[in-house]
Amino acid sequence: MFEYFNIVLLEIYKILFLLVPVLVSVAMIVWLDRRIWAFVQKRRGPNVVGPFGLLQSLADALKYIFKEIIIPASSNKIIFILAPIVTMTLALIAWAVIPFSETHVLANINVGILYLFAVSSLGVYGIIMGGWASNSKYPFLGAIRSAAQMVSYEVSIGIIIINVLLCVGSLNLNDIVLAQKKIWFIIPLFPMFVIFFISALAETNRPPFDLPEAEAELVAGYQTEYSGMMYAMFWLGEYANILLMCAMGSILFLGGWLPPVEIFPFNLIPGALWLIFKILLLFILFALVKAIVPRYRYDQLMKLGWKIFLPFSLIWVVITASYLFYFNLLPTI
Amino acid sequence: MLAHAIFFYTFSFIAIISAIMLTVSKNTVHSVFFLILDFISISCLFIMIGAEFIGMMMLIVYVGAVAVLFLFVVMMLNVTQQENQWFISTKSSTHLPVGLLISLVIFFELIVVIGGWKFKPDLVTSMSLSINQNITNTHSLGNVIYTDYIHIFQLSGMILLVAMIGAIVLTFRQRSGVKRQSYFKQISREKSEGVKLVDVERNKGVNLDD
Numbered sequence: 001m002f003e004y005f006n007i008v009l010l011e012i013y014k015i016l017f018l019l020v021p022v023l024v025s026v027a028m029i030v031w032l033d034r035r036i037w038a039f040v041q042k043r044r045g046p047n048v049v050g051p052f053g054l055l056q057s058l059a060d061a062l063k064y065i066f067k068e069i070i071i072p073a074s075s076n077k078i079i080f081i082l083a084p085i086v087t088m089t090l091a092l093i094a095w096a097v098i099p100f101s102e103t104h105v106l107a108n109i110n111v112g113i114l115y116l117f118a119v120s121s122l123g124v125y126g127i128i129m130g131g132w133a134s135n136s137k138y139p140f141l142g143a144i145r146s147a148a149q150m151v152s153y154e155v156s157i158g159i160i161i162i163n164v165l166l167c168v169g170s171l172n173l174n175d176i177v178l179a180q181k182k183i184w185f186i187i188p189l190f191p192m193f194v195i196f197f198i199s200a201l202a203e204t205n206r207p208p209f210d211l212p213e214a215e216a217e218l219v220a221g222y223q224t225e226y227s228g229m230m231y232a233m234f235w236l237g238e239y240a241n242i243l244l245m246c247a248m249g250s251i252l253f254l255g256g257w258l259p260p261v262e263i264f265p266f267n268l269i270p271g272a273l274w275l276i277f278k279i280l281l282l283f284i285l286f287a288l289v290k291a292i293v294p295r296y297r298y299d300q301l302m303k304l305g306w307k308i309f310l311p312f313s314l315i316w317v318v319i320t321a322s323y324l325f326y327f328n329l330l331p332t333i
Numbered sequence: 334m335l336a337h338a339i340f341f342y343t344f345s346f347i348a349i350i351s352a353i354m355l356t357v358s359k360n361t362v363h364s365v366f367f368l369i370l371d372f373i374s375i376s377c378l379f380i381m382i383g384a385e386f387i388g389m390m391m392l393i394v395y396v397g398a399v400a401v402l403f404l405f406v407v408m409m410l411n412v413t414q415q416e417n418q419w420f421i422s423t424k425s426s427t428h429l430p431v432g433l434l435i436s437l438v439i440f441f442e443l444i445v446v447i448g449g450w451k452f453k454p455d456l457v458t459s460m461s462l463s464i465n466q467n468i469t470n471t472h473s474l475g476n477v478i479y480t481d482y483i484h485i486f487q488l489s490g491m492i493l494l495v496a497m498i499g500a501i502v503l504t505f506r507q508r509s510g511v512k513r514q515s516y517f518k519q520i521s522r523e524k525s526e527g528v529k530l531v532d533v534e535r536n537k538g539v540n541l542d543d
Contacts, residue, residue: 004335004336064339076360079362079363091422109385110385110469110470110471111385111386111469111471114386114389114390114393115389115390115395116395118389118392118393118396121392121393121396121397121398122397124394124397124401125369126402128405129366132362132408140408143406144408144409147401147404147405148405149395151398151401151402154397154398158393168392170469171386171469171471172469264340281379299514302447313334317396
């Protein structure tokens with residue numbers, strides 16, 4: 001009996017050791033996002049609370065905690081409360097399989113990439129639940145838009161993952177990283193990386209694909225009726241998802257925890273730092289896109305997903321597979 | 334083994350309870366959510382017996398895609414409250430005999446399956462393939478599906494394709510009077526053909542052609 005107790009305690013310790021940094025970095029990343037956004041538009045951005053405004057997100061979080069939670073009278077209360085919890089939980093449980101080095105991973109499972117894909121595809125439920133349970137027009141419209149958008153872009157992400165898996169021959173995330181020892185997949189599969197990046201923007205409802213919460217049309221989309229801590233949970237979940245997508249991109253294409261070259265000054269830096277550095281790099285790209293690109297129209301978004309990305313990534317699967325087969329490079333078990 | 338048992342009974346309890354709630358709950362959207370919970374706990378059970386690939390595929394395909402569309406339809410149709418449920422109302426329902434028949438058939442099938450497994454254990458071993466423990470079950474599935482059962486696999490793919498084309502054909506309608514956006518046309522517009530200077534006669538106006 002005590003044996004189990006010890007195992008459970010150890011796992012809880014590991015989970016806390018992973019979750020607390022993730023949550024802190026989510027708060028920091030919100031600040032970074034707003035700062036970059038401001039710099040591009042020649043504004044100052046949040047610079048008052050703490051040095052360089054670093055504590056702005058904490059101040060915001062404090063404000064949200066002390067605000068009143070309003071539950072609309074005509075809402076479906078249980079689902080209304082469950083929705084932000086689902087979003088937040090799903091955004092956090094996916095971190096269990098992210099490898100920070102060859103040994104530093106919470107759960108080194110054989111189907112790691114499928115788990116990531118499954119969890120990110122479940123993320124749509126938080127939004128649908130929130131939109132439906134609010135029992136109001138704007139949230140519902142936002143939720144429906146978001147469901148269609150996320151389901152569409154998942155398809156192309158899935159096919160991009162197949163491209164990578166063809167080169168690796170394993171679904172384990174650590175194997176995917178180790179397969180990039182010679183060359184990062186961003187070089188042979190560069191078009192796929194671009195499509196993955198754009199699909200990740202759409203999957204996380206980031207601008208220019210933030211149609212579910214397009215403020216000019218839908219007030220705030222599915223978040224309209226939420227307030228206080230519940231709104232903050234949606235917001236945290238959203239940014240945790242963005243970080244997760246960046247982590248997924250850096251594992252699939254940028255070599256995860258591998259240093260760029262295996263020579264002296266680079267291989268001294270631990271793998272976790274390299275992964276964090278790559279995640280940050282991708283996130284800065286995300287933030288720049290938000291600042292630069294105007295919002296897409298909804299039919300253009302659907303057209304891009306189904307008529308351009310899906311056929312293109314399918315063709316690329318054929319090209320990758322034939323190349324690997326012709327030059328006898330297919331991975332063996 | 335204790336932890337294994339605890340997890341197994343938790344997941345199967347959740348699966349059974351949510352399956353019951355799925356049929357009993359008044360609100361249709363709640364039913365769909367219980368269906369999703371059922372799918373998730375079943376896929377957890379799949380993972381527990383070591384079929385991690387099938388468990389994950391269940392999550393991705395059923396929960397991530399099928400149930401989303403299901404939920405979509407139920408929400409759009411707005412069938413929130415179901416009146417006249419057979420176990421509440423006094424009116425007899427016509428669904429009852431058909432439902433009873435189907436459940437009887439399923440019950441006998443279950444008896445046959447469990448009976449075969451309980452009283453004739455060699456049936457299972459002779460029917461199932463020998464599994465190599467050293468390779469992951471994604472690899473072993475791939476080894477079987479793409480070699481021995483390739484025709485069945487292709488056939489099921491064809492059936493899915495036919496279903497997909499059928500769905501598109503059924504819902505496709507050519508609407509007249511819709512202006513389509515052509516990126517090529519927009520980009521290749523020149524000033525010379527886009528703008529034209531017209532001398533407007535007084536009290537006549539301009540005749541715009543589209």
